[in-house]
Amino acid sequence: MTVRHTxxxxxxxxxxxxxxxxxxxxxxxxxxxxxxxxxxAPVKVGLVYSQSGxxxxxxxxxxxxxxxxxxxxxxxxxxxxxxxxxxxxVDDAGDPAKAVSAAKDxxxxxxxxxxxxxxxxxxxxxxxxxxxxKVLFISGPAATDAITGANKYTFRSGRQSYQDVVTAKSFIxxxxxxxxxxxxxxxxxxxxxxxxxxxxIGVAGAxxxxxxxxxxxxxxxxxxxxxxxxxPDLLFVAWAGTTxxxxxxxxxxxxxxxxxxxxxxxxxxxxxxxxxxxxxxxSFLSHYFDGASDxxxxxxxxxxxxxxxxxxxxxxxxAAAQMVVRAVQExxxxxxxxxxxxxxxxxxxxxxxxxxxADDHALLQPMYQAKLSGSGTAFTAAAQKSLxxxxxxxxxxxxxx
Numbered sequence: 531m532t533v534r535h536t537x538x539x540x541x542x543x544x545x546x547x548x549x550x551x552x553x554x555x556x557x558x559x560x561x562x563x564x565x566x567x568x569x570x571a572p573v574k575v576g577l578v579y580s581q582s583g584x585x586x587x588x589x590x591x592x593x594x595x596x597x598x599x600x601x602x603x604x605x606x607x608x609x610x611x612x613x614x615x616x617x618x619x620v621d622d623a624g625d626p627a628k629a630v631s632a633a634k635d636x637x638x639x640x641x642x643x644x645x646x647x648x649x650x651x652x653x654x655x656x657x658x659x660x661x662x663x664k665v666l667f668i669s670g671p672a673a674t675d676a677i678t679g680a681n682k683y684t685f686r687s688g689r690q691s692y693q694d695v696v697t698a699k700s701f702i703x704x705x706x707x708x709x710x711x712x713x714x715x716x717x718x719x720x721x722x723x724x725x726x727x728x729x730x731i732g733v734a735g736a737x738x739x740x741x742x743x744x745x746x747x748x749x750x751x752x753x754x755x756x757x758x759x760x761x762p763d764l765l766f767v768a769w770a771g772t773t774x775x776x777x778x779x780x781x782x783x784x785x786x787x788x789x790x791x792x793x794x795x796x797x798x799x800x801x802x803x804x805x806x807x808x809x810x811x812x813s814f815l816s817h818y819f820d821g822a823s824d825x826x827x828x829x830x831x832x833x834x835x836x837x838x839x840x841x842x843x844x845x846x847x848x849a850a851a852q853m854v855v856r857a858v859q860e861x862x863x864x865x866x867x868x869x870x871x872x873x874x875x876x877x878x879x880x881x882x883x884x885x886x887x888a889d890d891h892a893l894l895q896p897m898y899q900a901k902l903s904g905s906g907t908a909f910t911a912a913a914q915k916s917l918x919x920x921x922x923x924x925x926x927x928x929x930x931x
Contacts (some may be wrong), residue, residue, distance in 0.1 A: 567769075568888050572616035573858050575638035578629050578656065579670060581621035585800060588843050589648045592670050593619065595880075596645070597848025598834035602827060602848070603855040610858045624648065626655035637663045642865055643857065645687070645850045648843075650674035659686040661931050666857055666868050668850050671843045679890035679927030682869055686893050687853060688846035689817050690775035691722075692924035695730040697815035697897040697917060698793045702764045706735030711762040715745045715751065715769065725769035736764075754784035767794040774804045782808040796900050800843045802909040809902040809909055817896040818845050818881060819911040823896070827852075827880045845880035852877055853886075885919055889926040894919030 540775065557578055578591035598870040600608060600615060608615055619638060622629035628725050629652040633644050637659070644660060645668040647653035653672035660667035661681035669677050673694070677686050702708055705708045711725050714720030732738040741756045757765060765786065769777060787808055796802075796814035805812060816822065820840045830836050831848050853872060860871030862873075885894040899915040 532547075535879075536798075540836075554912075570612040571861075572614045573610065573620065573643070574616050574636075574639070574641040575643045575645065575854055575864075576650075577617055577619045577632065577635055578622050578632045578636070578644060579619075580624045581619070581646035585624050585648045585671075587635075587800065588671050591798070591841050591843040592646070592648060592847040592850075593836050594842045595831065595844035596838075596851045597847075598831045598844070598849030598850030598854070598876035599827075600831040601776070601834055602701075603852045613858070615858070618644075622646070622648075622652055624652065626652050630655050632660055633659050633661075636781045637665055642666060642863060643668070643854055643868075644800065645854065646670050647672045648916065650677075650864060653677050657681060660684055664865055666865055667855075668853050670846045670850060678892045679929050682891075682929060683865070683929035685853065685872055685886060685891045688843070688893070688925060689848035689895060689897065690892070691924045692730060693895070693897055694815055694817070694896065695726045696922045697899065698727070698766055698916060699731045699734065700737075700899065700915070701791055701793050701813050701815075702736070706734045707730050708763040709761065710736045710738045710764045710766060711739065711757055711760050712740040713745075713757060713765060713767045714740065714742060715771070716742050718747055719770055720768060723766070727766050727802055729887075731764075731766075742747075745771070748773060748776060750780035751784060754780050754786050757781075757786050758789060760783065762790050765790050765792045769794070777805055778805050778808040778812075782806075782811065787811040796842075796902075798913065799839070801908075802902060802911075803907045805902065805909075806909065809904070809906065812901040812902070813914075815904065816900040816911070816913075818842055818898070819900060820909070822900070822913050823881050823882060824897050825877055825878060825882055827881060831880050849879045849884060867870070882916075883919060887923075887926070891928055892924050894923050894928070897922045 579592055580586050582593050620632040633656050643666045647669040648671050650672040651668040657680040660683040667684045671688045673691045675690045710731050712724045712725050712916050724817045728738045740751050743753050766892050786798050794814045796816040831840050857868035857871055861868030881896045897917045899913055902909045902911055904910050
């Protein structure tokens with residue numbers, strides 16, 4: 531595991547004056563408070579995320595967003611009151627065993643706040659460790675619904691799969707009587723997406739079926755024919771891997787994209803060229819893309835993120851830092867007070883208004899309908915519609931621990 535330490539220095543006397551002001555109940559996280567006492571000891575925060583492995587690009591965005599969010603939430607000081615936020619970064623490489631080992635090591639060294647978890651499998655293993663040791667855990671880009679309500683010590687700074695699928699549902703209005711086809715690869719990823727569509731859109735009254743392809747498939751014309759024959763009102767595509775360009779090209783050539791509404795998730799910017807000529811014909815559900823919002827937090831993120839372009843998982847890191855600062859402002863070193871400070875809290879994130887639901891710690895947040903324009907490697911995304919946190923809110927989950 532790779533470990534990096536970062537310490538932020540105190541900058542100005544003006545910040546000390548700001549530190550004396552108490553944060554209001556619904557205040558922004560950048561309203562610096564005293565940090566729950568007059569101790570000047572650093573606040574140890576462990577960031578366990580993918581610096582390497584399959585999701586390293588997601589992890590890179592997460593940590594860039596976190597550091598931009600910390601700068602914003604502490605007004606450039608890296609401190610809450612007189613207390614420096616001391617970061618320890620650990621690479622879990624997307625391996626749950628490495629993440630658990632890192633979390634235990636950090637907790638053993640006195641760390642009471644753990645954040646990160648780029649991968650869902652990692653988050654599901656770290657969450658119980660947080661409960662067992664009564665430390666705060668703020669999961670990052672991991673989208674699995676199971677993190678919501680996992681236990682009282684576990685929160686999330688990103689969206690969850692249910693919010694993705696609800697956004698997909700918004701493309702067809704009232705689903706009652708509509709036909710929906712899920713096109714996905716065989717395997718756990720395809721199973722999970724088909725189950726989610728049935729649970730969200732099927733329960734709302736749509737007839738949901740699927741067309742599944744072997745993960746090894748390279749010829750997609752037969753599957754395109756099956757989809758056209760089904761005549762769906764909505765085709766939900768869940769695809770991963772290097773065959774995506776060929777798959778999208780075939781759906782386009784066989785007329786699928788022009789015969790129905792085709793929805794899929796908009797991934798990081800580097801993936802956009804894989805859609806090829808089909809890109810402008812697809813309707814995208816989106817967690818975030820640069821320009822989707824024009825909030826003060828978004829402006830702050832653009833100013834600090836390398837390259838000045840906000841990508842898919844920058845907002846997750848940014849929100850995590852805001853949550854860390856809030857927890858320390860209100861809770862000091864008392865984890866139980868940290869939990870109470872986050873439950874029910876509404877704050878202004880990169881995406882806009884964000885609310886941590888007290889019942890199960892779901893993070894209610896805006897989601898987007900998007901379209902791509904352009905060609906080759908020069909694609910631009912534009913929001914077609916923004917859905918509010920209430921419109922995409924998942925059902926309340928009973929807290930498990």
